[in-house]
Amino acid sequence: MHRTGELYGQFQTLEQQKETAALGMWIFLVTEVLFFGGMFLTYTINRHAYPAAFGMGSNTLDIYLGGFNTVVLILSSLTMAMAVWSAQVGKKTLVTSFLILTLILGGTFLGVKVVEYKQKFDHHLIPGYHFDISYCAKSPTNCADLSPAARETEDKQLEEAERLDPDLNNHAQLYFSLYFGMTGLHALHMIVGAGLLLWLLKESVGGRFSPAYNTPVEIVGLYWHFVDIVWIYLFPLLYLIDRKAGR
Amino acid sequence: MSEHIVSPKIYFTIFASLMVGTAITVWAAFQNFGPFNIVIALGIATVKATLVVLYFMHARYSPKRTHLVIICAVFWLAIMLALTLTDYQSRPILSHRAAPSAVHQLPV
Numbered sequence: 559m560h561r562t563g564e565l566y567g568q569f570q571t572l573e574q575q576k577e578t579a580a581l582g583m584w585i586f587l588v589t590e591v592l593f594f595g596g597m598f599l600t601y602t603i604n605r606h607a608y609p610a611a612f613g614m615g616s617n618t619l620d621i622y623l624g625g626f627n628t629v630v631l632i633l634s635s636l637t638m639a640m641a642v643w644s645a646q647v648g649k650k651t652l653v654t655s656f657l658i659l660t661l662i663l664g665g666t667f668l669g670v671k672v673v674e675y676k677q678k679f680d681h682h683l684i685p686g687y688h689f690d691i692s693y694c695a696k697s698p699t700n701c702a703d704l705s706p707a708a709r710e711t712e713d714k715q716l717e718e719a720e721r722l723d724p725d726l727n728n729h730a731q732l733y734f735s736l737y738f739g740m741t742g743l744h745a746l747h748m749i750v751g752a753g754l755l756l757w758l759l760k761e762s763v764g765g766r767f768s769p770a771y772n773t774p775v776e777i778v779g780l781y782w783h784f785v786d787i788v789w790i791y792l793f794p795l796l797y798l799i800d801r802k803a804g805r
Numbered sequence: 806m807s808e809h810i811v812s813p814k815i816y817f818t819i820f821a822s823l824m825v826g827t828a829i830t831v832w833a834a835f836q837n838f839g840p841f842n843i844v845i846a847l848g849i850a851t852v853k854a855t856l857v858v859l860y861f862m863h864a865r866y867s868p869k870r871t872h873l874v875i876i877c878a879v880f881w882l883a884i885m886l887a888l889t890l891t892d893y894q895s896r897p898i899l900s901h902r903a904a905p906s907a908v909h910q911l912p913v
Binding site: 573576577580581584585587588591592595596598599602603606621625628629632633635636638639640643646647776779780783784786787790791793794795798801802 | 808810811812813816817819820823824827830831834835836837842846847849850853854857858860861862863867868870871874875877878879881882885886889890893
């Protein structure tokens with residue numbers, strides 16, 4: 559294709575080229591909104607149908623790990639935005655630094671996710687034959703050395719949930735299917751984002767991004783922020799159901 | 806028309822607001838607001854998402870056609886959610902009228 563510097567033949571100015579690319583990314587993000595929207599819809603219908611099982615499932619999640627990941631991801635959005643700014647004002651080394659920071663934060667998020675998934679395996683909370691919601695739902699991490707009083711509260715809550723929903727174990731599997739489906743899809747988007755960041759990093763080290771041409775940084779930024787938005791909704795919906803004391 | 810450069814000061818302000826929003830979300834989840842817990846959680850999440858779209862994603866400084874695309878996304882999502890949930894909500898009402906064999910037993 560005919561190209562002058564960074565300007566492709568079908569465009570008149572770099573700015574027109576950038577606006578066109580941004581529009582294309584936004585339209586892709588519309589399809590992503592509807593893609594994730596379908597999962598949120600499935601979640602809403604099932605949570606409405608089985609509130610007790612969803613509350614029980616949500617309480618097994620570690621709120622500290624989830625909260626930490628939320629902070630990490632929002633921080634990575636900030637560093638991504640700063641990378642865009644650095645490119646726009648022509649600070650080439652800063653672009654590289656902020657991209658590396660974003661990549662590290664993204665990696666941290668995925669690392670914590672691995673720890674969380676591992677816990678769910680250990681606690682029999684993977685949907686399937688060995689699924690067992692009755693395994694210390696409130697505090698699965700220290701189930702073995704719970705105080706008798708805590709143990710009693712735990713059992714009482716399980717009893718209450720089973721009274722509300724006799725088929726608790728099956729319906730809790732629905733919650734966990736959605737948990738793994740939604741966080742898994744989100745993590746997949748993070749992995750794609752990390753790949754894009756690596757490519758940006760390579761170009762950035764080569765000094766390609768300048769105030770005149772920084773379209774790729776801007777476009778990948780849009781994608782990265784979108785993934786952040788999905789998590790902004792996933793965190794309260796998955797981690798924070800029925801957390802209030804004495805429900 | 807030259808491109809608008811959002812200053813780091815705005816980025817850091819938005820980041821701080823998002824952190825405050827996250828803190829309020831976690832705090833509110835441990836309070837008993839009855840049916841309003843979910844409303845509050847989703848309300849804060851929507852405010853946070855709006856901040857990200859407007860400032861981190863530069864929507865506020867983008868051309869009108871970008872605004873149109875964003876509005877379309879929200880509008881189509883609303884159609885999908887509203888119409889499907891209307892269907893699920895109305896099934897128990899309608900199932901009283903139809904013959905039991907004709908009704909698909911789905912979770913409501």
